[in-house]
Amino acid sequence: MTAELVRGQNHPLDRTRVEIRVAAGGPVIAGVTLGDEQGRLSGAEAVAHPGAPRRTGIEVPRQAAAEHRIAVDLDALPEAVHRVSVLLALPTGIGGLTRFGAAAAPSVAVTGLDGTGIAGYTVTGLGAETAVVAVELYRRQGAWKVRAVGQGYADGLAAMLHDQGLPQAAELAAEIEEAVSQGHARAVPAPAPVAASRSEQSGAGTPGAAATGRPAPADTPVADGQAATSAAPAASSNAAPANGGPIDYRHPKRRATPKPAPAAPSGANAPSAAADGTPAPVAGDASGWSMEERLYNQVWGMFEDLARSVAAYRSASDFAESRLEQELDKALSDPRNRLGTAADVARATARDKHASLITQARAALDRDLAQLTAEADVVEPALPPALARWDNPVWQGYHVPQERPMALRLGDLHLPEVLDLRIPMLVRLPLERGLWIDSGPGSYVASGDPEREYGRRELGSALTDGPPDEAELGRLAMETAVAIAARLLAVHPAGDFAVQVIDPGGTAAPALAPLLETGALREVPPPGAQGVTTVLEALTRRVDLVQMAVRNRAADSLPPDVDTAEQLLIVHDFPHGFDDRALTQLRYLADEGPSVGVHLMMVADRAQCQEYGPVLDPLWRALLRITPVPDAHLADPWVGHAWTYEPPLVPKGSQVVRQVLGRLAEARG
Numbered sequence: 001m002t003a004e005l006v007r008g009q010n011h012p013l014d015r016t017r018v019e020i021r022v023a024a025g026g027p028v029i030a031g032v033t034l035g036d037e038q039g040r041l042s043g044a045e046a047v048a049h050p051g052a053p054r055r056t057g058i059e060v061p062r063q064a065a066a067e068h069r070i071a072v073d074l075d076a077l078p079e080a081v082h083r084v085s086v087l088l089a090l091p092t093g094i095g096g097l098t099r100f101g102a103a104a105a106p107s108v109a110v111t112g113l114d115g116t117g118i119a120g121y122t123v124t125g126l127g128a129e130t131a132v133v134a135v136e137l138y139r140r141q142g143a144w145k146v147r148a149v150g151q152g153y154a155d156g157l158a159a160m161l162h163d164q165g166l167p168q169a170a171e172l173a174a175e176i177e178e179a180v181s182q183g184h185a186r187a188v189p190a191p192a193p194v195a196a197s198r199s200e201q202s203g204a205g206t207p208g209a210a211a212t213g214r215p216a217p218a219d220t221p222v223a224d225g226q227a228a229t230s231a232a233p234a235a236s237s238n239a240a241p242a243n244g245g246p247i248d249y250r251h252p253k254r255r256a257t258p259k260p261a262p263a264a265p266s267g268a269n270a271p272s273a274a275a276d277g278t279p280a281p282v283a284g285d286a287s288g289w290s291m292e293e294r295l296y297n298q299v300w301g302m303f304e305d306l307a308r309s310v311a312a313y314r315s316a317s318d319f320a321e322s323r324l325e326q327e328l329d330k331a332l333s334d335p336r337n338r339l340g341t342a343a344d345v346a347r348a349t350a351r352d353k354h355a356s357l358i359t360q361a362r363a364a365l366d367r368d369l370a371q372l373t374a375e376a377d378v379v380e381p382a383l384p385p386a387l388a389r390w391d392n393p394v395w396q397g398y399h400v401p402q403e404r405p406m407a408l409r410l411g412d413l414h415l416p417e418v419l420d421l422r423i424p425m426l427v428r429l430p431l432e433r434g435l436w437i438d439s440g441p442g443s444y445v446a447s448g449d450p451e452r453e454y455g456r457r458e459l460g461s462a463l464t465d466g467p468p469d470e471a472e473l474g475r476l477a478m479e480t481a482v483a484i485a486a487r488l489l490a491v492h493p494a495g496d497f498a499v500q501v502i503d504p505g506g507t508a509a510p511a512l513a514p515l516l517e518t519g520a521l522r523e524v525p526p527p528g529a530q531g532v533t534t535v536l537e538a539l540t541r542r543v544d545l546v547q548m549a550v551r552n553r554a555a556d557s558l559p560p561d562v563d564t565a566e567q568l569l570i571v572h573d574f575p576h577g578f579d580d581r582a583l584t585q586l587r588y589l590a591d592e593g594p595s596v597g598v599h600l601m602m603v604a605d606r607a608q609c610q611e612y613g614p615v616l617d618p619l620w621r622a623l624l625r626i627t628p629v630p631d632a633h634l635a636d637p638w639v640g641h642a643w644t645y646e647p648p649l650v651p652k653g654s655q656v657v658r659q660v661l662g663r664l665a666e667a668r669g
Contacts, residue, residue, distance in 0.1 A: 025103025
């Protein structure tokens, strides 16, 4: 799986013989510099370039081309070499490009010799630069890593080599240009776009888990610093065109394998193109064997694209801030410039540059967001029930499925830069991780935070005025649990999924009403400690028996009273009614249950569980934490954004859950 890097990010190398593959929008020169621990070059012999393509452990191409392969054997490098920098430069008079910003952003991929992807980086944000240090391989404590650099130079190769401490930088740059000009007849033109889906490019990645041909993440974003389980994402597909135009939806990572174009529809249902000719987004425009899988992959691709677009914007904003500070310090370091008009001019110039950089970064982000918003507008209505919001009209035509889906929607995710664009949060089925719905005061963002206020508007009257108190949080947490349980029941064939509830205090009855009234929950949960014991012992016995039957291939020998349907256990009011034995059984179900179809959903306030000390820490870490009100606590596993999660609550006053469960009850009957 390939880790897609953003500027400044690093990734470990699991091998020492690698290939570095370069793809650009036109012919470029590719070279390598071999630096010491500070990145300084010992001399011209520390540079591999078209005029001297072979150095110890390194071989680079001899011509300018749109695609390159560089061979690197890290074990063969001299001991003094600690940094291997990959440089790209535009050749003079070949290809017609005078700056990197006039073509598609170059991309670099570090792969094994067999083509296995290790890490990739798309060098976005280039403008007037004619040379760039794309990535560097560096040695740290005996191990090698790759870092995305993306440092550009408007003054070309000479400036780049001089910056790395080479005294004869201008002479060597001229030598490289001469070597390239002699071989320009064999320069390779820019390749035609290859139609390949996002998921095909990444080799992994789907929101919550991967689809066919990719490891499937239980890989929802992870909460509170828990270890990520998602596959590495695909390369960024949202690089903004240098000419200021919109994003090209036909980017290879935004398209599935080409299909014959159908007859153009007419009328109100015809997809419209943008005024600039950009094709309109199409629902299901991703790879997959079925429409469900294509939509699933497309949603995950939207999630990846939004993460990378915002990461690029934040990186550019940070760069603008640091550059502003540097220029102000430089301008005011001379005492003669601290007073009078010179100081004012210096400050104004630095701030103007800062504002210009921020404006450019925001414009690129806005172009990406416009495309993603347009895509979301066509994808959301096309989602099947398992992936759709409760207010989606698809639930009005609900029919009991004949087979279970590949994934389930657990809510929505958004980032503060674009509050109105929500990406479905999907997890693969069957659930590999249980859920912890936090009902404590720590499960919401403080009142007054714009994310909190946005969430309040979206949930409408589900929240009372002012910060939710403990009772309201408990009610919302249980309603969230019932909404998720109802969805799980509805997307499985009749009789293939069942729900059990532990409610020692008997306080969950109002929230459980839809399940009880439709027969989805067979009886009111038994109260008290005895009720806890009864449910846990029955499920523990089921896990033990099914595990033994699976190991011995003796499923037919299971006792007739063992329900082989998948089970969801909702634990409410935890830890009330639990003793040490019950707690041990609960942890056993969390660890062993998912493999044999028993899944756990905790509705609890972690603060109230502190009396158990570290005993509950493994349980807490094993479950995916979600919240009953919007909260920015989920982190994606590659750029680490704090995503705001919104729960899948049913719209107030809607009877959709009762209607769906009623149809399911008819099918069971």
